[in-house]
Amino acid sequence: MKNDATIDIDIKRALTSKLDSIDFENLKFGHIFTDHMMTCDYENGSWQTPKIMPYGPISLDPSAKVFHYGQAVFEGMKAFKDDQDQIWMFRPKDNFNRINISAKRMAIPEFPENFFFQALDTLLKMEKDWIKKGFGNSLYIRPFVIATEPGVSASPGTNYKFMIICSPAKSYYNGEVRVKFSENYSRAADGGVGYAKAAGNYGAQFYPTNLAKEEGYQQIIWTDANTHSFLEEAGTMNIFFRINDTLITTPTNDRILDGITRKSLITLAEENDIKVEVRKVPVQEILDAAKDGTLKEIFGTGTAAVINPISGFGYKGEKHELPVLTDSYATFFKDKLMKIQYNLSEDKHGWRYLVK
């Protein structure tokens, strides 16, 4: 099948909309879902006709492999509405490519590009009234795939469900974020699945994060599992460190998610003559820089948070506060990125995608 071939989509509209009952000024991230969802089943060796139907529960056999073996991957994307009521997405092809990279690592069949974009466009047009204008408002989009085949033998399933659900969003994080540099726990192994948005990578972080919360931190910056001496990524964000006027971030590898916000920021930095070093980040270097005052900023990047400034960090019982800057890179890049996302500035790199 040619990759842009037009496909059939079965559409069943919701009889009523929840839209009027939603308080868009007070949205908790990821808790309200729109009126419709997309679902597409993989059966008999191929992806079947995508369906768009009223959002609601799905029914699975209790032995479905997703429950037992975590054979599941996901993506996070956003749609934005400009002043002309046009709906935009940000580099969605990269999310599409990445969900298939994740799928391959989890032995899940890849999803066809034309299915993905045609189903997504159709769904977003149906949900257009859920996307509110205004800088900061967006529709968070969650594509995911789960293994649905019944049976508890520990082997890949032959049946899968690809779904897209959507949740109106303002911003992901609220308040100040302090992070703990991980000393003992780790997120990913060399040769493991850390680079994939595999479901189990996230659940595995909850307990260490709870322990960090008890110490007054909101997130963990994970260190390498072998030595715990290099800083890698946070729970749902890649991490940048600013020492003097240079940004430093760890290279992607099989432990690190190839973040789309991360790589966009690297491009924007180069374009704005801000030096970025993509190299390993020793914990000791950051501790030293915090002590001598050259550590200016730490921030996380990710679709949900866009850019999330970190106000302090802790390591081995010592806590460090970061300065409050009037010229922070976090603010600079967040504004740059969001203006591209909301069609408020030039799109030099062809990152915007118009939903048609």
Place this chain on the structure above:
Amino acid sequence: MKNDATIDIDIKRALTSKLDSIDFENLKFGHIFTDHMMTCDYENGSWQTPKIMPYGPISLDPSAKVFHYGQAVFEGMKAFKDDQDQIWMFRPKDNFNRINISAKRMAIPEFPENFFFQALDTLLKMEKDWIKKGFGNSLYIRPFVIATEPGVSASPGTNYKFMIICSPAKSYYNGEVRVKFSENYSRAADGGVGYAKAAGNYGAQFYPTNLAKEEGYQQIIWTDANTHSFLEEAGTMNIFFRINDTLITTPTNDRILDGITRKSLITLAEENDIKVEVRKVPVQEILDAAKDGTLKEIFGTGTAAVINPISGFGYKGEKHELPVLTDSYATFFKDKLMKIQYNLSEDKHGWRYLVK
């Protein structure tokens, strides 16, 4: 609540049984389930009344955390029927303890012991006709917990479902098993969740195992993620190596599952004057022993397989076949263990549990 306090269980019986339609001589592992299942919801901070109901699909919101963040753990157990129609289990308290150890690591609330055993006993008595007499026949029991709360924010859920489903079994593996020693991929990180029966640990193995299958192997023996120079465990089994007349197996740690068959075998070995060394197992030592003929056996241990002899292994393109022994430890221990499980020999260690 006292740990042995009697609890209420809501029971709804199936109107008909599938039992007569099952071909018990040709059971594929983990594909047929009995007439009933146990389900117990965690809501408002506590586990609610367990329910035993007809086996059937469960309905979840598509944003349930188990689908997105792999917050799920499981156990594997078996029930056996002796000639007097008594139903026995093997060290189920250890499985109960382990599911709570796994749950804790995945930020899932622990399940009360009296809920577990009273629900399990009640379910097994209802399904007693599914447990067939005869050495090798058993009922495979799969307790598992999933995070059911809707919402895609990456944080632990507040709602969970603990379930027990049961599947009649003969034996897990068929035919000869050859294993590949992992050279690049890995199963678990130091500081990670390898010791937990967390769902994502298993799905993450499917793709490397598929690659190994293409090379003619059925399973992988994982090596340590840091150096790939020590042998650790297989997909669903701990691993023992016999060099001359000594058994060697790796110690448990935060990467290795604390297998119940593994530790039972260590006890039986000591009791039968078979030397067991619990220490790191260098790949090179096994390669050398294979070459000089002192490597007599490799076998896996686990609830599903009991003991699974390995007939050959491969590493860096070289394949090694193991000798066929008339006095194999695998056969010796499998017989010892199964006789205890089926109430055919003395139970010196109090490992048997009578379902009452």
